[in-house]
Amino acid sequence: MILLPCPWCGPRNVAEFGYVGEAGPRPDPASAGPEEWRGYLYGRANPCGWVAESWYHRMGCRRYISVERHTLSNEVRPLATEGAGR
Amino acid sequence: MSMRLGPQPGEVLDRTRPFTFTWNGREVPAYQGDTIASALAAAGVRVFSRSLKYHRPRGLLTASFHDPGCIVQVDDEPNVRGAHRLARPGMRVRSQNTWPSLNFDVKAINQLAGRFLSAGFYYKTFIRPRWLWPTYERVLRRFANGGEVPPEAAGDYYDKRYAHPEVLVAGGGPAGMAAALAAADAGASVLLVEEEHQLGGHLCWGDEADLAALRGLSERVAAAPGIEVLCDSAVLGRYEGNWIAVVQRTVPGVAERLVKVRAGTLVVASGLIERPYVFAGNDIPGVMLSTAVRRLINLYAVKPGERAVVLTGNGDGDAAVADLKRAGVTVAHIADARLGDDIVRAHGRGRLRSVELPDGRRVDCDLLVTATGWTAPAALLTMAGDRPVYDPRAARYFPDPARLPEDVLAAGGIAGDGSLDELLAHADAVGAEAARRATGAGDGPVPIPTLPVDAHPALFRGRTHGIVDFCEDVSSTDLVQAVEEGYRSVELVKRYTTVTMGPTQGKLEAVNAVAIVAEATGRSIGETGTTTWRPPYVPVTLGALAGRVFEPVRYSPMQPWHEAHGATPLVAGAWIRPDHYGDPHAEARTVRGDVGIIDVTPIGKLDLRGPDVPKLLNLLYVNKWSKLDVGRVRYGVMCADDGVVLDDGVTGHLGPDHYLMSTTSSGAATVWEWVENWLQTQHPDWQVHVTPLTTAYASMNVAGPRSRELLERVTEGVDLAGEAFPYMNVRTGRVCGVDDCVLWRIGFTGELSYELHIPAAYGLHVWETLMERGHDLGIAPFGVEAQRILRLEKGHLIVGQDTDGLTRGFSAGLDWAIKLDKDDFVGKPELAWQQEAGEYPRLVGLQPLDGSVVPEEACQIVDPPRRADRRPRIVGRVTSSRMSPILGRSICLAQVDAHLAAPGTQVTVRLPDGRHIPARVTDHLAHFDPTGDRLRV
Numbered sequence A: 001m002i003l004l005p006c007p008w009c010g011p012r013n014v015a016e017f018g019y020v021g022e023a024g025p026r027p028d029p030a031s032a033g034p035e036e037w038r039g040y041l042y043g044r045a046n047p048c049g050w051v052a053e054s055w056y057h058r059m060g061c062r063r064y065i066s067v068e069r070h071t072l073s074n075e076v077r078p079l080a081t082e083g084a085g086r
Numbered sequence B: 001m002s003m004r005l006g007p008q009p010g011e012v013l014d015r016t017r018p019f020t021f022t023w024n025g026r027e028v029p030a031y032q033g034d035t036i037a038s039a040l041a042a043a044g045v046r047v048f049s050r051s052l053k054y055h056r057p058r059g060l061l062t063a064s065f066h067d068p069g070c071i072v073q074v075d076d077e078p079n080v081r082g083a084h085r086l087a088r089p090g091m092r093v094r095s096q097n098t099w100p101s102l103n104f105d106v107k108a109i110n111q112l113a114g115r116f117l118s119a120g121f122y123y124k125t126f127i128r129p130r131w132l133w134p135t136y137e138r139v140l141r142r143f144a145n146g147g148e149v150p151p152e153a154a155g156d157y158y159d160k161r162y163a164h165p166e167v168l169v170a171g172g173g174p175a176g177m178a179a180a181l182a183a184a185d186a187g188a189s190v191l192l193v194e195e196e197h198q199l200g201g202h203l204c205w206g207d208e209a210d211l212a213a214l215r216g217l218s219e220r221v222a223a224a225p226g227i228e229v230l231c232d233s234a235v236l237g238r239y240e241g242n243w244i245a246v247v248q249r250t251v252p253g254v255a256e257r258l259v260k261v262r263a264g265t266l267v268v269a270s271g272l273i274e275r276p277y278v279f280a281g282n283d284i285p286g287v288m289l290s291t292a293v294r295r296l297i298n299l300y301a302v303k304p305g306e307r308a309v310v311l312t313g314n315g316d317g318d319a320a321v322a323d324l325k326r327a328g329v330t331v332a333h334i335a336d337a338r339l340g341d342d343i344v345r346a347h348g349r350g351r352l353r354s355v356e357l358p359d360g361r362r363v364d365c366d367l368l369v370t371a372t373g374w375t376a377p378a379a380l381l382t383m384a385g386d387r388p389v390y391d392p393r394a395a396r397y398f399p400d401p402a403r404l405p406e407d408v409l410a411a412g413g414i415a416g417d418g419s420l421d422e423l424l425a426h427a428d429a430v431g432a433e434a435a436r437r438a439t440g441a442g443d444g445p446v447p448i449p450t451l452p453v454d455a456h457p458a459l460f461r462g463r464t465h466g467i468v469d470f471c472e473d474v475s476s477t478d479l480v481q482a483v484e485e486g487y488r489s490v491e492l493v494k495r496y497t498t499v500t501m502g503p504t505q506g507k508l509e510a511v512n513a514v515a516i517v518a519e520a521t522g523r524s525i526g527e528t529g530t531t532t533w534r535p536p537y538v539p540v541t542l543g544a545l546a547g548r549v550f551e552p553v554r555y556s557p558m559q560p561w562h563e564a565h566g567a568t569p570l571v572a573g574a575w576i577r578p579d580h581y582g583d584p585h586a587e588a589r590t591v592r593g594d595v596g597i598i599d600v601t602p603i604g605k606l607d608l609r610g611p612d613v614p615k616l617l618n619l620l621y622v623n624k625w626s627k628l629d630v631g632r633v634r635y636g637v638m639c640a641d642d643g644v645v646l647d648d649g650v651t652g653h654l655g656p657d658h659y660l661m662s663t664t665s666s667g668a669a670t671v672w673e674w675v676e677n678w679l680q681t682q683h684p685d686w687q688v689h690v691t692p693l694t695t696a697y698a699s700m701n702v703a704g705p706r707s708r709e710l711l712e713r714v715t716e717g718v719d720l721a722g723e724a725f726p727y728m729n730v731r732t733g734r735v736c737g738v739d740d741c742v743l744w745r746i747g748f749t750g751e752l753s754y755e756l757h758i759p760a761a762y763g764l765h766v767w768e769t770l771m772e773r774g775h776d777l778g779i780a781p782f783g784v785e786a787q788r789i790l791r792l793e794k795g796h797l798i799v800g801q802d803t804d805g806l807t808r809g810f811s812a813g814l815d816w817a818i819k820l821d822k823d824d825f826v827g828k829p830e831l832a833w834q835q836e837a838g839e840y841p842r843l844v845g846l847q848p849l850d851g852s853v854v855p856e857e858a859c860q861i862v863d864p865p866r867r868a869d870r871r872p873r874i875v876g877r878v879t880s881s882r883m884s885p886i887l888g889r890s891i892c893l894a895q896v897d898a899h900l901a902a903p904g905t906q907v908t909v910r911l912p913d914g915r916h917i918p919a920r921v922t923d924h925l926a927h928f929d930p931t932g933d934r935l936r937v
């Protein structure tokens, strides 16, 4: 089981977290067309390599955190602490 | 005939504690320390089971945990490893897989089976005709190797534990002990895990020098402060970040304990497993490995036979010869494989009679011992990414250190050969390095010496064909046949023949299988590759995995009252709530006529404080929230950014910068996370503080025309008059003497009603007081079922019942609530596009023309085909349906395609029995009191 570096709680088992998804900005709802909006809703790059993603520390501090995870090795490194996009 | 020897220097028996147990009903003597198999072997038992497919009699092979021939049933427990489990006084042990009986030689079956149960027999034989499968299954089950769990078996307690050692050492032989000692000396906390009942590995059945070395190591381990030892325990698997599963079998009062370990460094010191030799008759009882006879003699003081032939290719085979002679066994012939000697086949049925040599001679014997080489149990290393490399000179696989991650090391026989001193020096360095990698202490990497690799003759299959996989009854001819049928990859041969797929999981048979596929395909062993080792390393009980599963159940503070008054429970997520108290229709009539009370504690409640709460509400709800005065409540609907309805509920403005949001019962946790997500990730600058209060309040809804009269009797500080406290308002005050209660006047049931949120500790008191004070008003409790009837009569939707994961806002009858003129709210773009597109399903009220028919929920609404040979088109579905007590007819909510949504449209509902019935779309969602007069009195 991989460990996630929670900036508030330290390294914790991934089972304590809820997976939110690949991190990315929400498009401006006033100007986004269907293609851009549905890309945000459903489109995932799913690369083999480093990906920025959000996790929710459900069984811990209840903060949303962002990390970078390597999808091949599952190596994880901190990204930003808060407000880093969903 | 007793085969028990006099006391042996290394025996693990306590001869002062004799007892008996039963074997297939017969009493067997044993000493404390005996395994089931050692006690049976001492009593002269040679046949323990019958093989999976051919039902050949099977005896001891390895006399260790991995022995495939003596898996037995102990009392209610099936599949017990008889050569590992300690015998206990009075235990009832039975053989498994002995149809028709253990001692009856099923010769006819053998011959029949030999024709049919060849490679791929599962695929070839049992596929067609399909209708015969149930019969095949019954026959196969007869053959299958399982024991039984009687339905009345008492459950056992399975435990769970977490451990965080800096170094975990898998394997407590000499190398594992030395590595653990070195790691502890370097300051690391160490968990030392050993599969056997005692530390020491092969030293336990060794000579005087081995026993002396064992005593020294054991004393130091016992004295080392940083080492915790788990014996009779197995490392099941290694996962990312050295997350390691260990099953611990010997814990007082516990069947098994699953230890979840997060280790800094893992040292794999699993030793070597002796490999069987493949030749005709290699599974006849009396054919054993050299380690098996050495264990029987030295650990358990059991004479393994009377007259032996030994095939030896290494020093352990030679040591077995010495042990046999010391135990009084006649060694009739020694075939030294290092000198080119061999054996051809074993003869005997049910027990070994003789061994045939290459020159045609037959040597009479009842014991054949083979020492033909070793298999490195590399499972844990391969789980960590290693790809073991085959060394033809040593005739075994070695780990490839270059492929191992930083936090995994190997020590002992799995890493190389050498004298005991060389292995201990190597393990000492590995242990120190493991500690350094885990703790970061020390002055740089510890140099690890290179272990020598000894030459060993390559002995896999002899001149005849024999059994390769003793669990699955797969022979070398099966493997050759599979190759001839085109399966050249060892992974495919494995799946086709089931070789290595039995309980030993390849530990005994994998390398032999690879060698035979290599021989049959004309490749080398290295070119052929291996099958993949996957967790678990040894089979694990479901009990250990399930263990203590924490499944919390939630009850409201009023639960004792519900139980005392005959409530039928309803499981709703984590909550147990009253479904009804006997007659839901009567409960519903009480609410319409007098006053009823329902426990709604599971409703989600979030306390929201701060100046930016209105912004939050405007963002998360589809309707408008900027102008909600203190003292008002409003119904709101949340959609996700895909426009799908997420949750609904009311939110009240309690005071300056203070709101209380309610959610559906099932959505309480989701909405809390949802709110936090938007605040934390999108609007961290907003000043809103969120506190979940779901269980801090006991919630109850007092509903019915006489609810106001009742509450006036018990409420202080709140004017309940219709003008002073109108519909969709909130007040705080004292109820039944309890301060800080929140009252909101809302009406899910369609009646005048007050939802009370009471500080949880006083919930039962308030409930009981209301029941008492409302007695003369005809008060009665109502449950979830009556509430569902009442809300359906009123046409109020339930998110998740009348909507699903595809229902966007305009399909849920929420046109009146969705404010597309707001700047932004979650889901707005999709809802705007939904409205623009227009052709979306609608939520409608629906009544069958025959009011006595209640279509089941989820019934399809269909467009009847114009021609009989066409299938009807599905144009909607019934989302909710009940018989209405107040209307005396069936009522429904339904989602229908847009063209059928106009009031008065007649549609066709297909019932589960295939009948089609007509139903009419009603004028409103509400079947009862569509103008809402009853709510506003």
Ligand SMILES: [Zn+2]
Pocket: A006, A007, A008, A009, A010, A057, A060, A061, A062, A063
């Ligand atoms: Zn945290």
